[in-house]
Amino acid sequence: MRVPSSKTRQRKLARAKYDRQMARKAASARRKRRLQAGIGSALALLLIVFGTVWLLGGFDSDPKTPEAADLCSWTPQDGSANTNLKDVGTPPTKDLPNTGTRPMTITTNQGAPVTVTLDVASAPCSSASFAYLAGKGFFDNTKCHELTAEGALRCGDPSGTGQGGATYSFFNENVPAAPEPSPSASPAPAQAPLYPKGTVALISNAATGGGNGSQFLIFFKDFTTSSPTYPIIGTVTAGLDVVEKIGALGAVDNGSGEKIKPAQDVIIQSLTVGEAATPAPSASVPATPTAPTASPSPTTGQS
Known part of the structure; x- marks a missing residue:
């Protein structure tokens, strides 16, 4: 090997x-x-x-939140075309109260203040407009220029002409429904007035295309109509007697041949609107049964 x-x-x-x-x-x-x-x-x-x-x-330092939708819409009006309009801007359109009520206080030269409860739930944009204008001092030192044929005191026009207001308008809210016609030839039963005294409502201004603005009515008489057009925004809760007194004095010529001017000048010294108050939810608490109380036994007197 x-x-x-x-x-x-x-x-x-x-x-x-x-x-x-x-x-x-x-x-x-x-x-x-x-x-x-x-x-x-x-x-x-x-x-x-x-x-x-x-x-x-996920890495945004300021996370985007969904943008709130517009609650109200304000239509601009041309102040150069109508010099009776007063430009104070426009109210916000978002994040406005839309429930509950707001207090409004009208102080005049005619006596005690007139207190109004604004119906925010039924007229949120009207309430927002009044709160905005009040915050701008829009109504302060202005005249209520008319006693209307319907039985109301008309205010809210700084020009005192009936053609003035703010440089924006907005749509109707809370216009009462017209009464139903009687189905028979017999007279219709009596109905509650559509505008009971103490009602506060808006009145459209023809100079702003018929839209609602700053002018308003305080009814000192009951008023009803088959064609209601005034949006209701609130109710007088105190001081109605002051407005009734103004109405009772009657009207005089306003200088144009119309007897619509209050016999005494009615000057709004200030108009303020408070914060919205949301009603607390009512919780129904069941009644707790209580045991019947025993009647005390009668005592027998001794002789």
């Missing part, structure tokens, strides 16, 4: 060592590729998550 030479053995050992080194390098390369693939996958997943959160606004 031929024994391999020492050189042959050395070559085999060197070859085996080389093969082991190559195997280790291949294994190391596979581990590196697996590590790189794992890191790449993790980075890709992280980028997807980051992108999703970013698109949804």
Whole structure:
């Protein structure tokens, strides 16, 4: 048997060592590729998550909230075309009270203040307009210029002409429904007046296209009609006697041949509107039955 030479053995050992080194390098390369693939996958997943959160606004310093819808709309009026109009801007259109009531106080030169409860729930834009104009001092030191044929005191026009107001108008709210006609030839039964005395309502201004503005009526008599047009905005809760007294004095010529001017000047010294009051929800509490109390037994007197 031929024994391999020492050189042959050395070559085999060197070859085996080389093969082991190559195997280790291949294994190391596979581990590196697996590590790189794992890191790449993790980075890709992280980028997807980051992108999703970013698109949804998760990193915004000031998260966007849905914008409130307009509750009221104000139609601009041209003050240059009608110099009787007074420009004080326009009220806000969003985030306005639309429930409950608001107190309004009208102080005149005719006696005690007239207190009104504005019906915010039924006429939110009218209430918002009055609160805005009152905050601007719009009504202060203005005259109530007319006693109407319907039995109301007309106020709210700084020009005192019936053609003035603010430089915006707005739509009707809370106009009462017309009474139903009687189905037979017999007279219809008596109905409650559509505008009972103490009612506060708006009156449209023809100079502003017939829209509602700053002018209003305080009824000192009951009034009803088959074609109601005045939007009701509130009710007098105190001081109605002051308005009744003004109405009882009658009207005089306003200088144009019409007897509509109050016999005595009625000057609104100030008009203020308070904060809205939301009624608390009424919780019906069941009555708790109480046990009947025993009547005390009569005592017998001793002789």
